[in-house]
Amino acid sequence: MKQSKDPFEAAFEEQEDSPPESPADASADARQNPNSSIAAHSSQSQPQDQLQLPHDDNAKKGPSQFTPGSGSGSANASASGSFTATAGGGGAGTGMKSKEEEEEEEEENMDVELGKFPSSGDPDKMAKMQAILSQFTEEQMSRYESFRRAGFQKSNMKRLLASITGTQKISVPMTIVVSGIAKMFVGEVVETARIVMQERKESGPIRPCHLREAYRRLKLEGKIFKRPMSRLFR
Amino acid sequence: MSSSGGGSSSKPRSASFQPSETSSKRKRGVFQKELQHMMYGFGDDPNPLPESVALMEDIVVEYVTELVHKAQDIGSQRGKLSVEDFLYLIRKDLPKLNRCTELLSMNEELKQARKVFESDEDKLRKVFEVDEPVE
Numbered sequence: 001m002k003q004s005k006d007p008f009e010a011a012f013e014e015q016e017d018s019p020p021e022s023p024a025d026a027s028a029d030a031r032q033n034p035n036s037s038i039a040a041h042s043s044q045s046q047p048q049d050q051l052q053l054p055h056d057d058n059a060k061k062g063p064s065q066f067t068p069g070s071g072s073g074s075a076n077a078s079a080s081g082s083f084t085a086t087a088g089g090g091g092a093g094t095g096m097k098s099k100e101e102e103e104e105e106e107e108e109n110m111d112v113e114l115g116k117f118p119s120s121g122d123p124d125k126m127a128k129m130q131a132i133l134s135q136f137t138e139e140q141m142s143r144y145e146s147f148r149r150a151g152f153q154k155s156n157m158k159r160l161l162a163s164i165t166g167t168q169k170i171s172v173p174m175t176i177v178v179s180g181i182a183k184m185f186v187g188e189v190v191e192t193a194r195i196v197m198q199e200r201k202e203s204g205p206i207r208p209c210h211l212r213e214a215y216r217r218l219k220l221e222g223k224i225f226k227r228p229m230s231r232l233f234r
Numbered sequence: 235m236s237s238s239g240g241g242s243s244s245k246p247r248s249a250s251f252q253p254s255e256t257s258s259k260r261k262r263g264v265f266q267k268e269l270q271h272m273m274y275g276f277g278d279d280p281n282p283l284p285e286s287v288a289l290m291e292d293i294v295v296e297y298v299t300e301l302v303h304k305a306q307d308i309g310s311q312r313g314k315l316s317v318e319d320f321l322y323l324i325r326k327d328l329p330k331l332n333r334c335t336e337l338l339s340m341n342e343e344l345k346q347a348r349k350v351f352e353s354d355e356d357k358l359r360k361v362f363e364v365d366e367p368v369e
Contacts, residue, residue: 147275156264160295164302165315173317176341177334181301181320182294183272184330189293190276205279208289215293223327225300 152179188223189214265291 136144154172157179161170192214193206202210218224269290273282305319317338324330 143275143277145275146271150268150272150275152265152268157298160264160298161302164299165306168314170315171317173338173341174315174320176337177317177320178298178301180333180337181324181330182298184333185297186269186272186290186294187276189290190273190278194277205281205283206273206286207283208285211286211289211293224297225304225323 150183152182154179157182188218192217263288263291265294269294 133141133144154175157175158170161175161178162168189211190206193210196210196213196217197203197206215224266287269287270282273287273290274280278286301320301323302315304323305315308322309315309319321331321334324334
């Protein structure tokens with residue numbers, strides 16, 4: 001995974017060729033006005049390198065991390081799963097995450113910054129987020145970090161969209177939107193797969209059969225777009 | 235209808251999942267690295283199974299394909315796709331809709347911030363160029 005790839009970086013990085021550098025003023029502004037904290041967000045790429053290392057270690061260590069993780073894995077998965085479900089379930093909840101990241105990177109202090117996440121200007125949510133995040137375990141924090149940072153590469157998505165639409169010009173906002181939708185869709189499938197695994201009382205990594213069952217359930221719920229079977233005026 | 239997308243997304247839209255045979259024209263593992271981290275973030279193991287990742291990639295590509303085709307159906311009056319088509323398609327799904335509007339507004343703000351930054355940078359550059367030639 002490329003360095004410094006949080007979801008907003010992934011969405012915006014290829015846009016901004018100039019190194020983001022309005023740290024001081026922007027961060028000061030961001031303190032008072034969360035709406036303008038986007039500029040602070042832009043100063044993320046450098047400090048993120050520090051954050052990246054422990055994350056990569058966590059992600060790449062194979063068996064050594066797997067065993068302790070699997071014990072708490074299912075509980076943690078449901079915790080993080082429900083967390084993301086609630087976070088993603090509310091509109092304001094999704095708004096929360098963007099401001100967290102900006103404040104996070106502003107702090108420039110690795111451990112502390114991950115614990116101080118304000119949310120979209122709502123002091124109530126800010127307090128809640130901080131309370132939750134301060135109590136994260138190592139594994140939860142690394143999983144949360146993956147959740148925030150992972151995202152589809154804009155170039156890949158652009159290529160895919162161009163191939164689907166037949167080489168139409170794909171605008172950047174469209175790439176961003178589709179990447180966001182796709183990421184949330186991945187989240188839905190993975191969470192449903194975890195639910196399926198819980199029902200079957202299985203543990204460990206998600207297997208394709210769980211994914212297929214999750215996909216089938218989502219289809220029943222109507223969350224998967226499909227062509228209507230009977231097309232009258234086709 | 236499918237002729238435009240037939241070249242690279244030639245998967246049959248069946249209920250069975252066949253990972254490699256049907257996507258001969260599409261590179262495998264396009265999203266693999268990101269998908270691994272994404273799946274971990276959403277609750278999978280730190281090392282998801284490769285076949286799960288491959289299957290997930292197929293699911294995502296199919297989902298995006300369907301999404302784009304539906305958007306094309308809707309937006310075909312205008313002759314080209316626009317972002318509003320996608321927003322219309324996910325209007326029923328509140329989390330996605332809010333997330334997309336948030337991303338778009340952030341994009342706008344970022345563009346504004348960049349504009350301001352670039353004009354400042356030009357001014358700074360001129361100041362420095364007085365002292366010493368700077369590329």
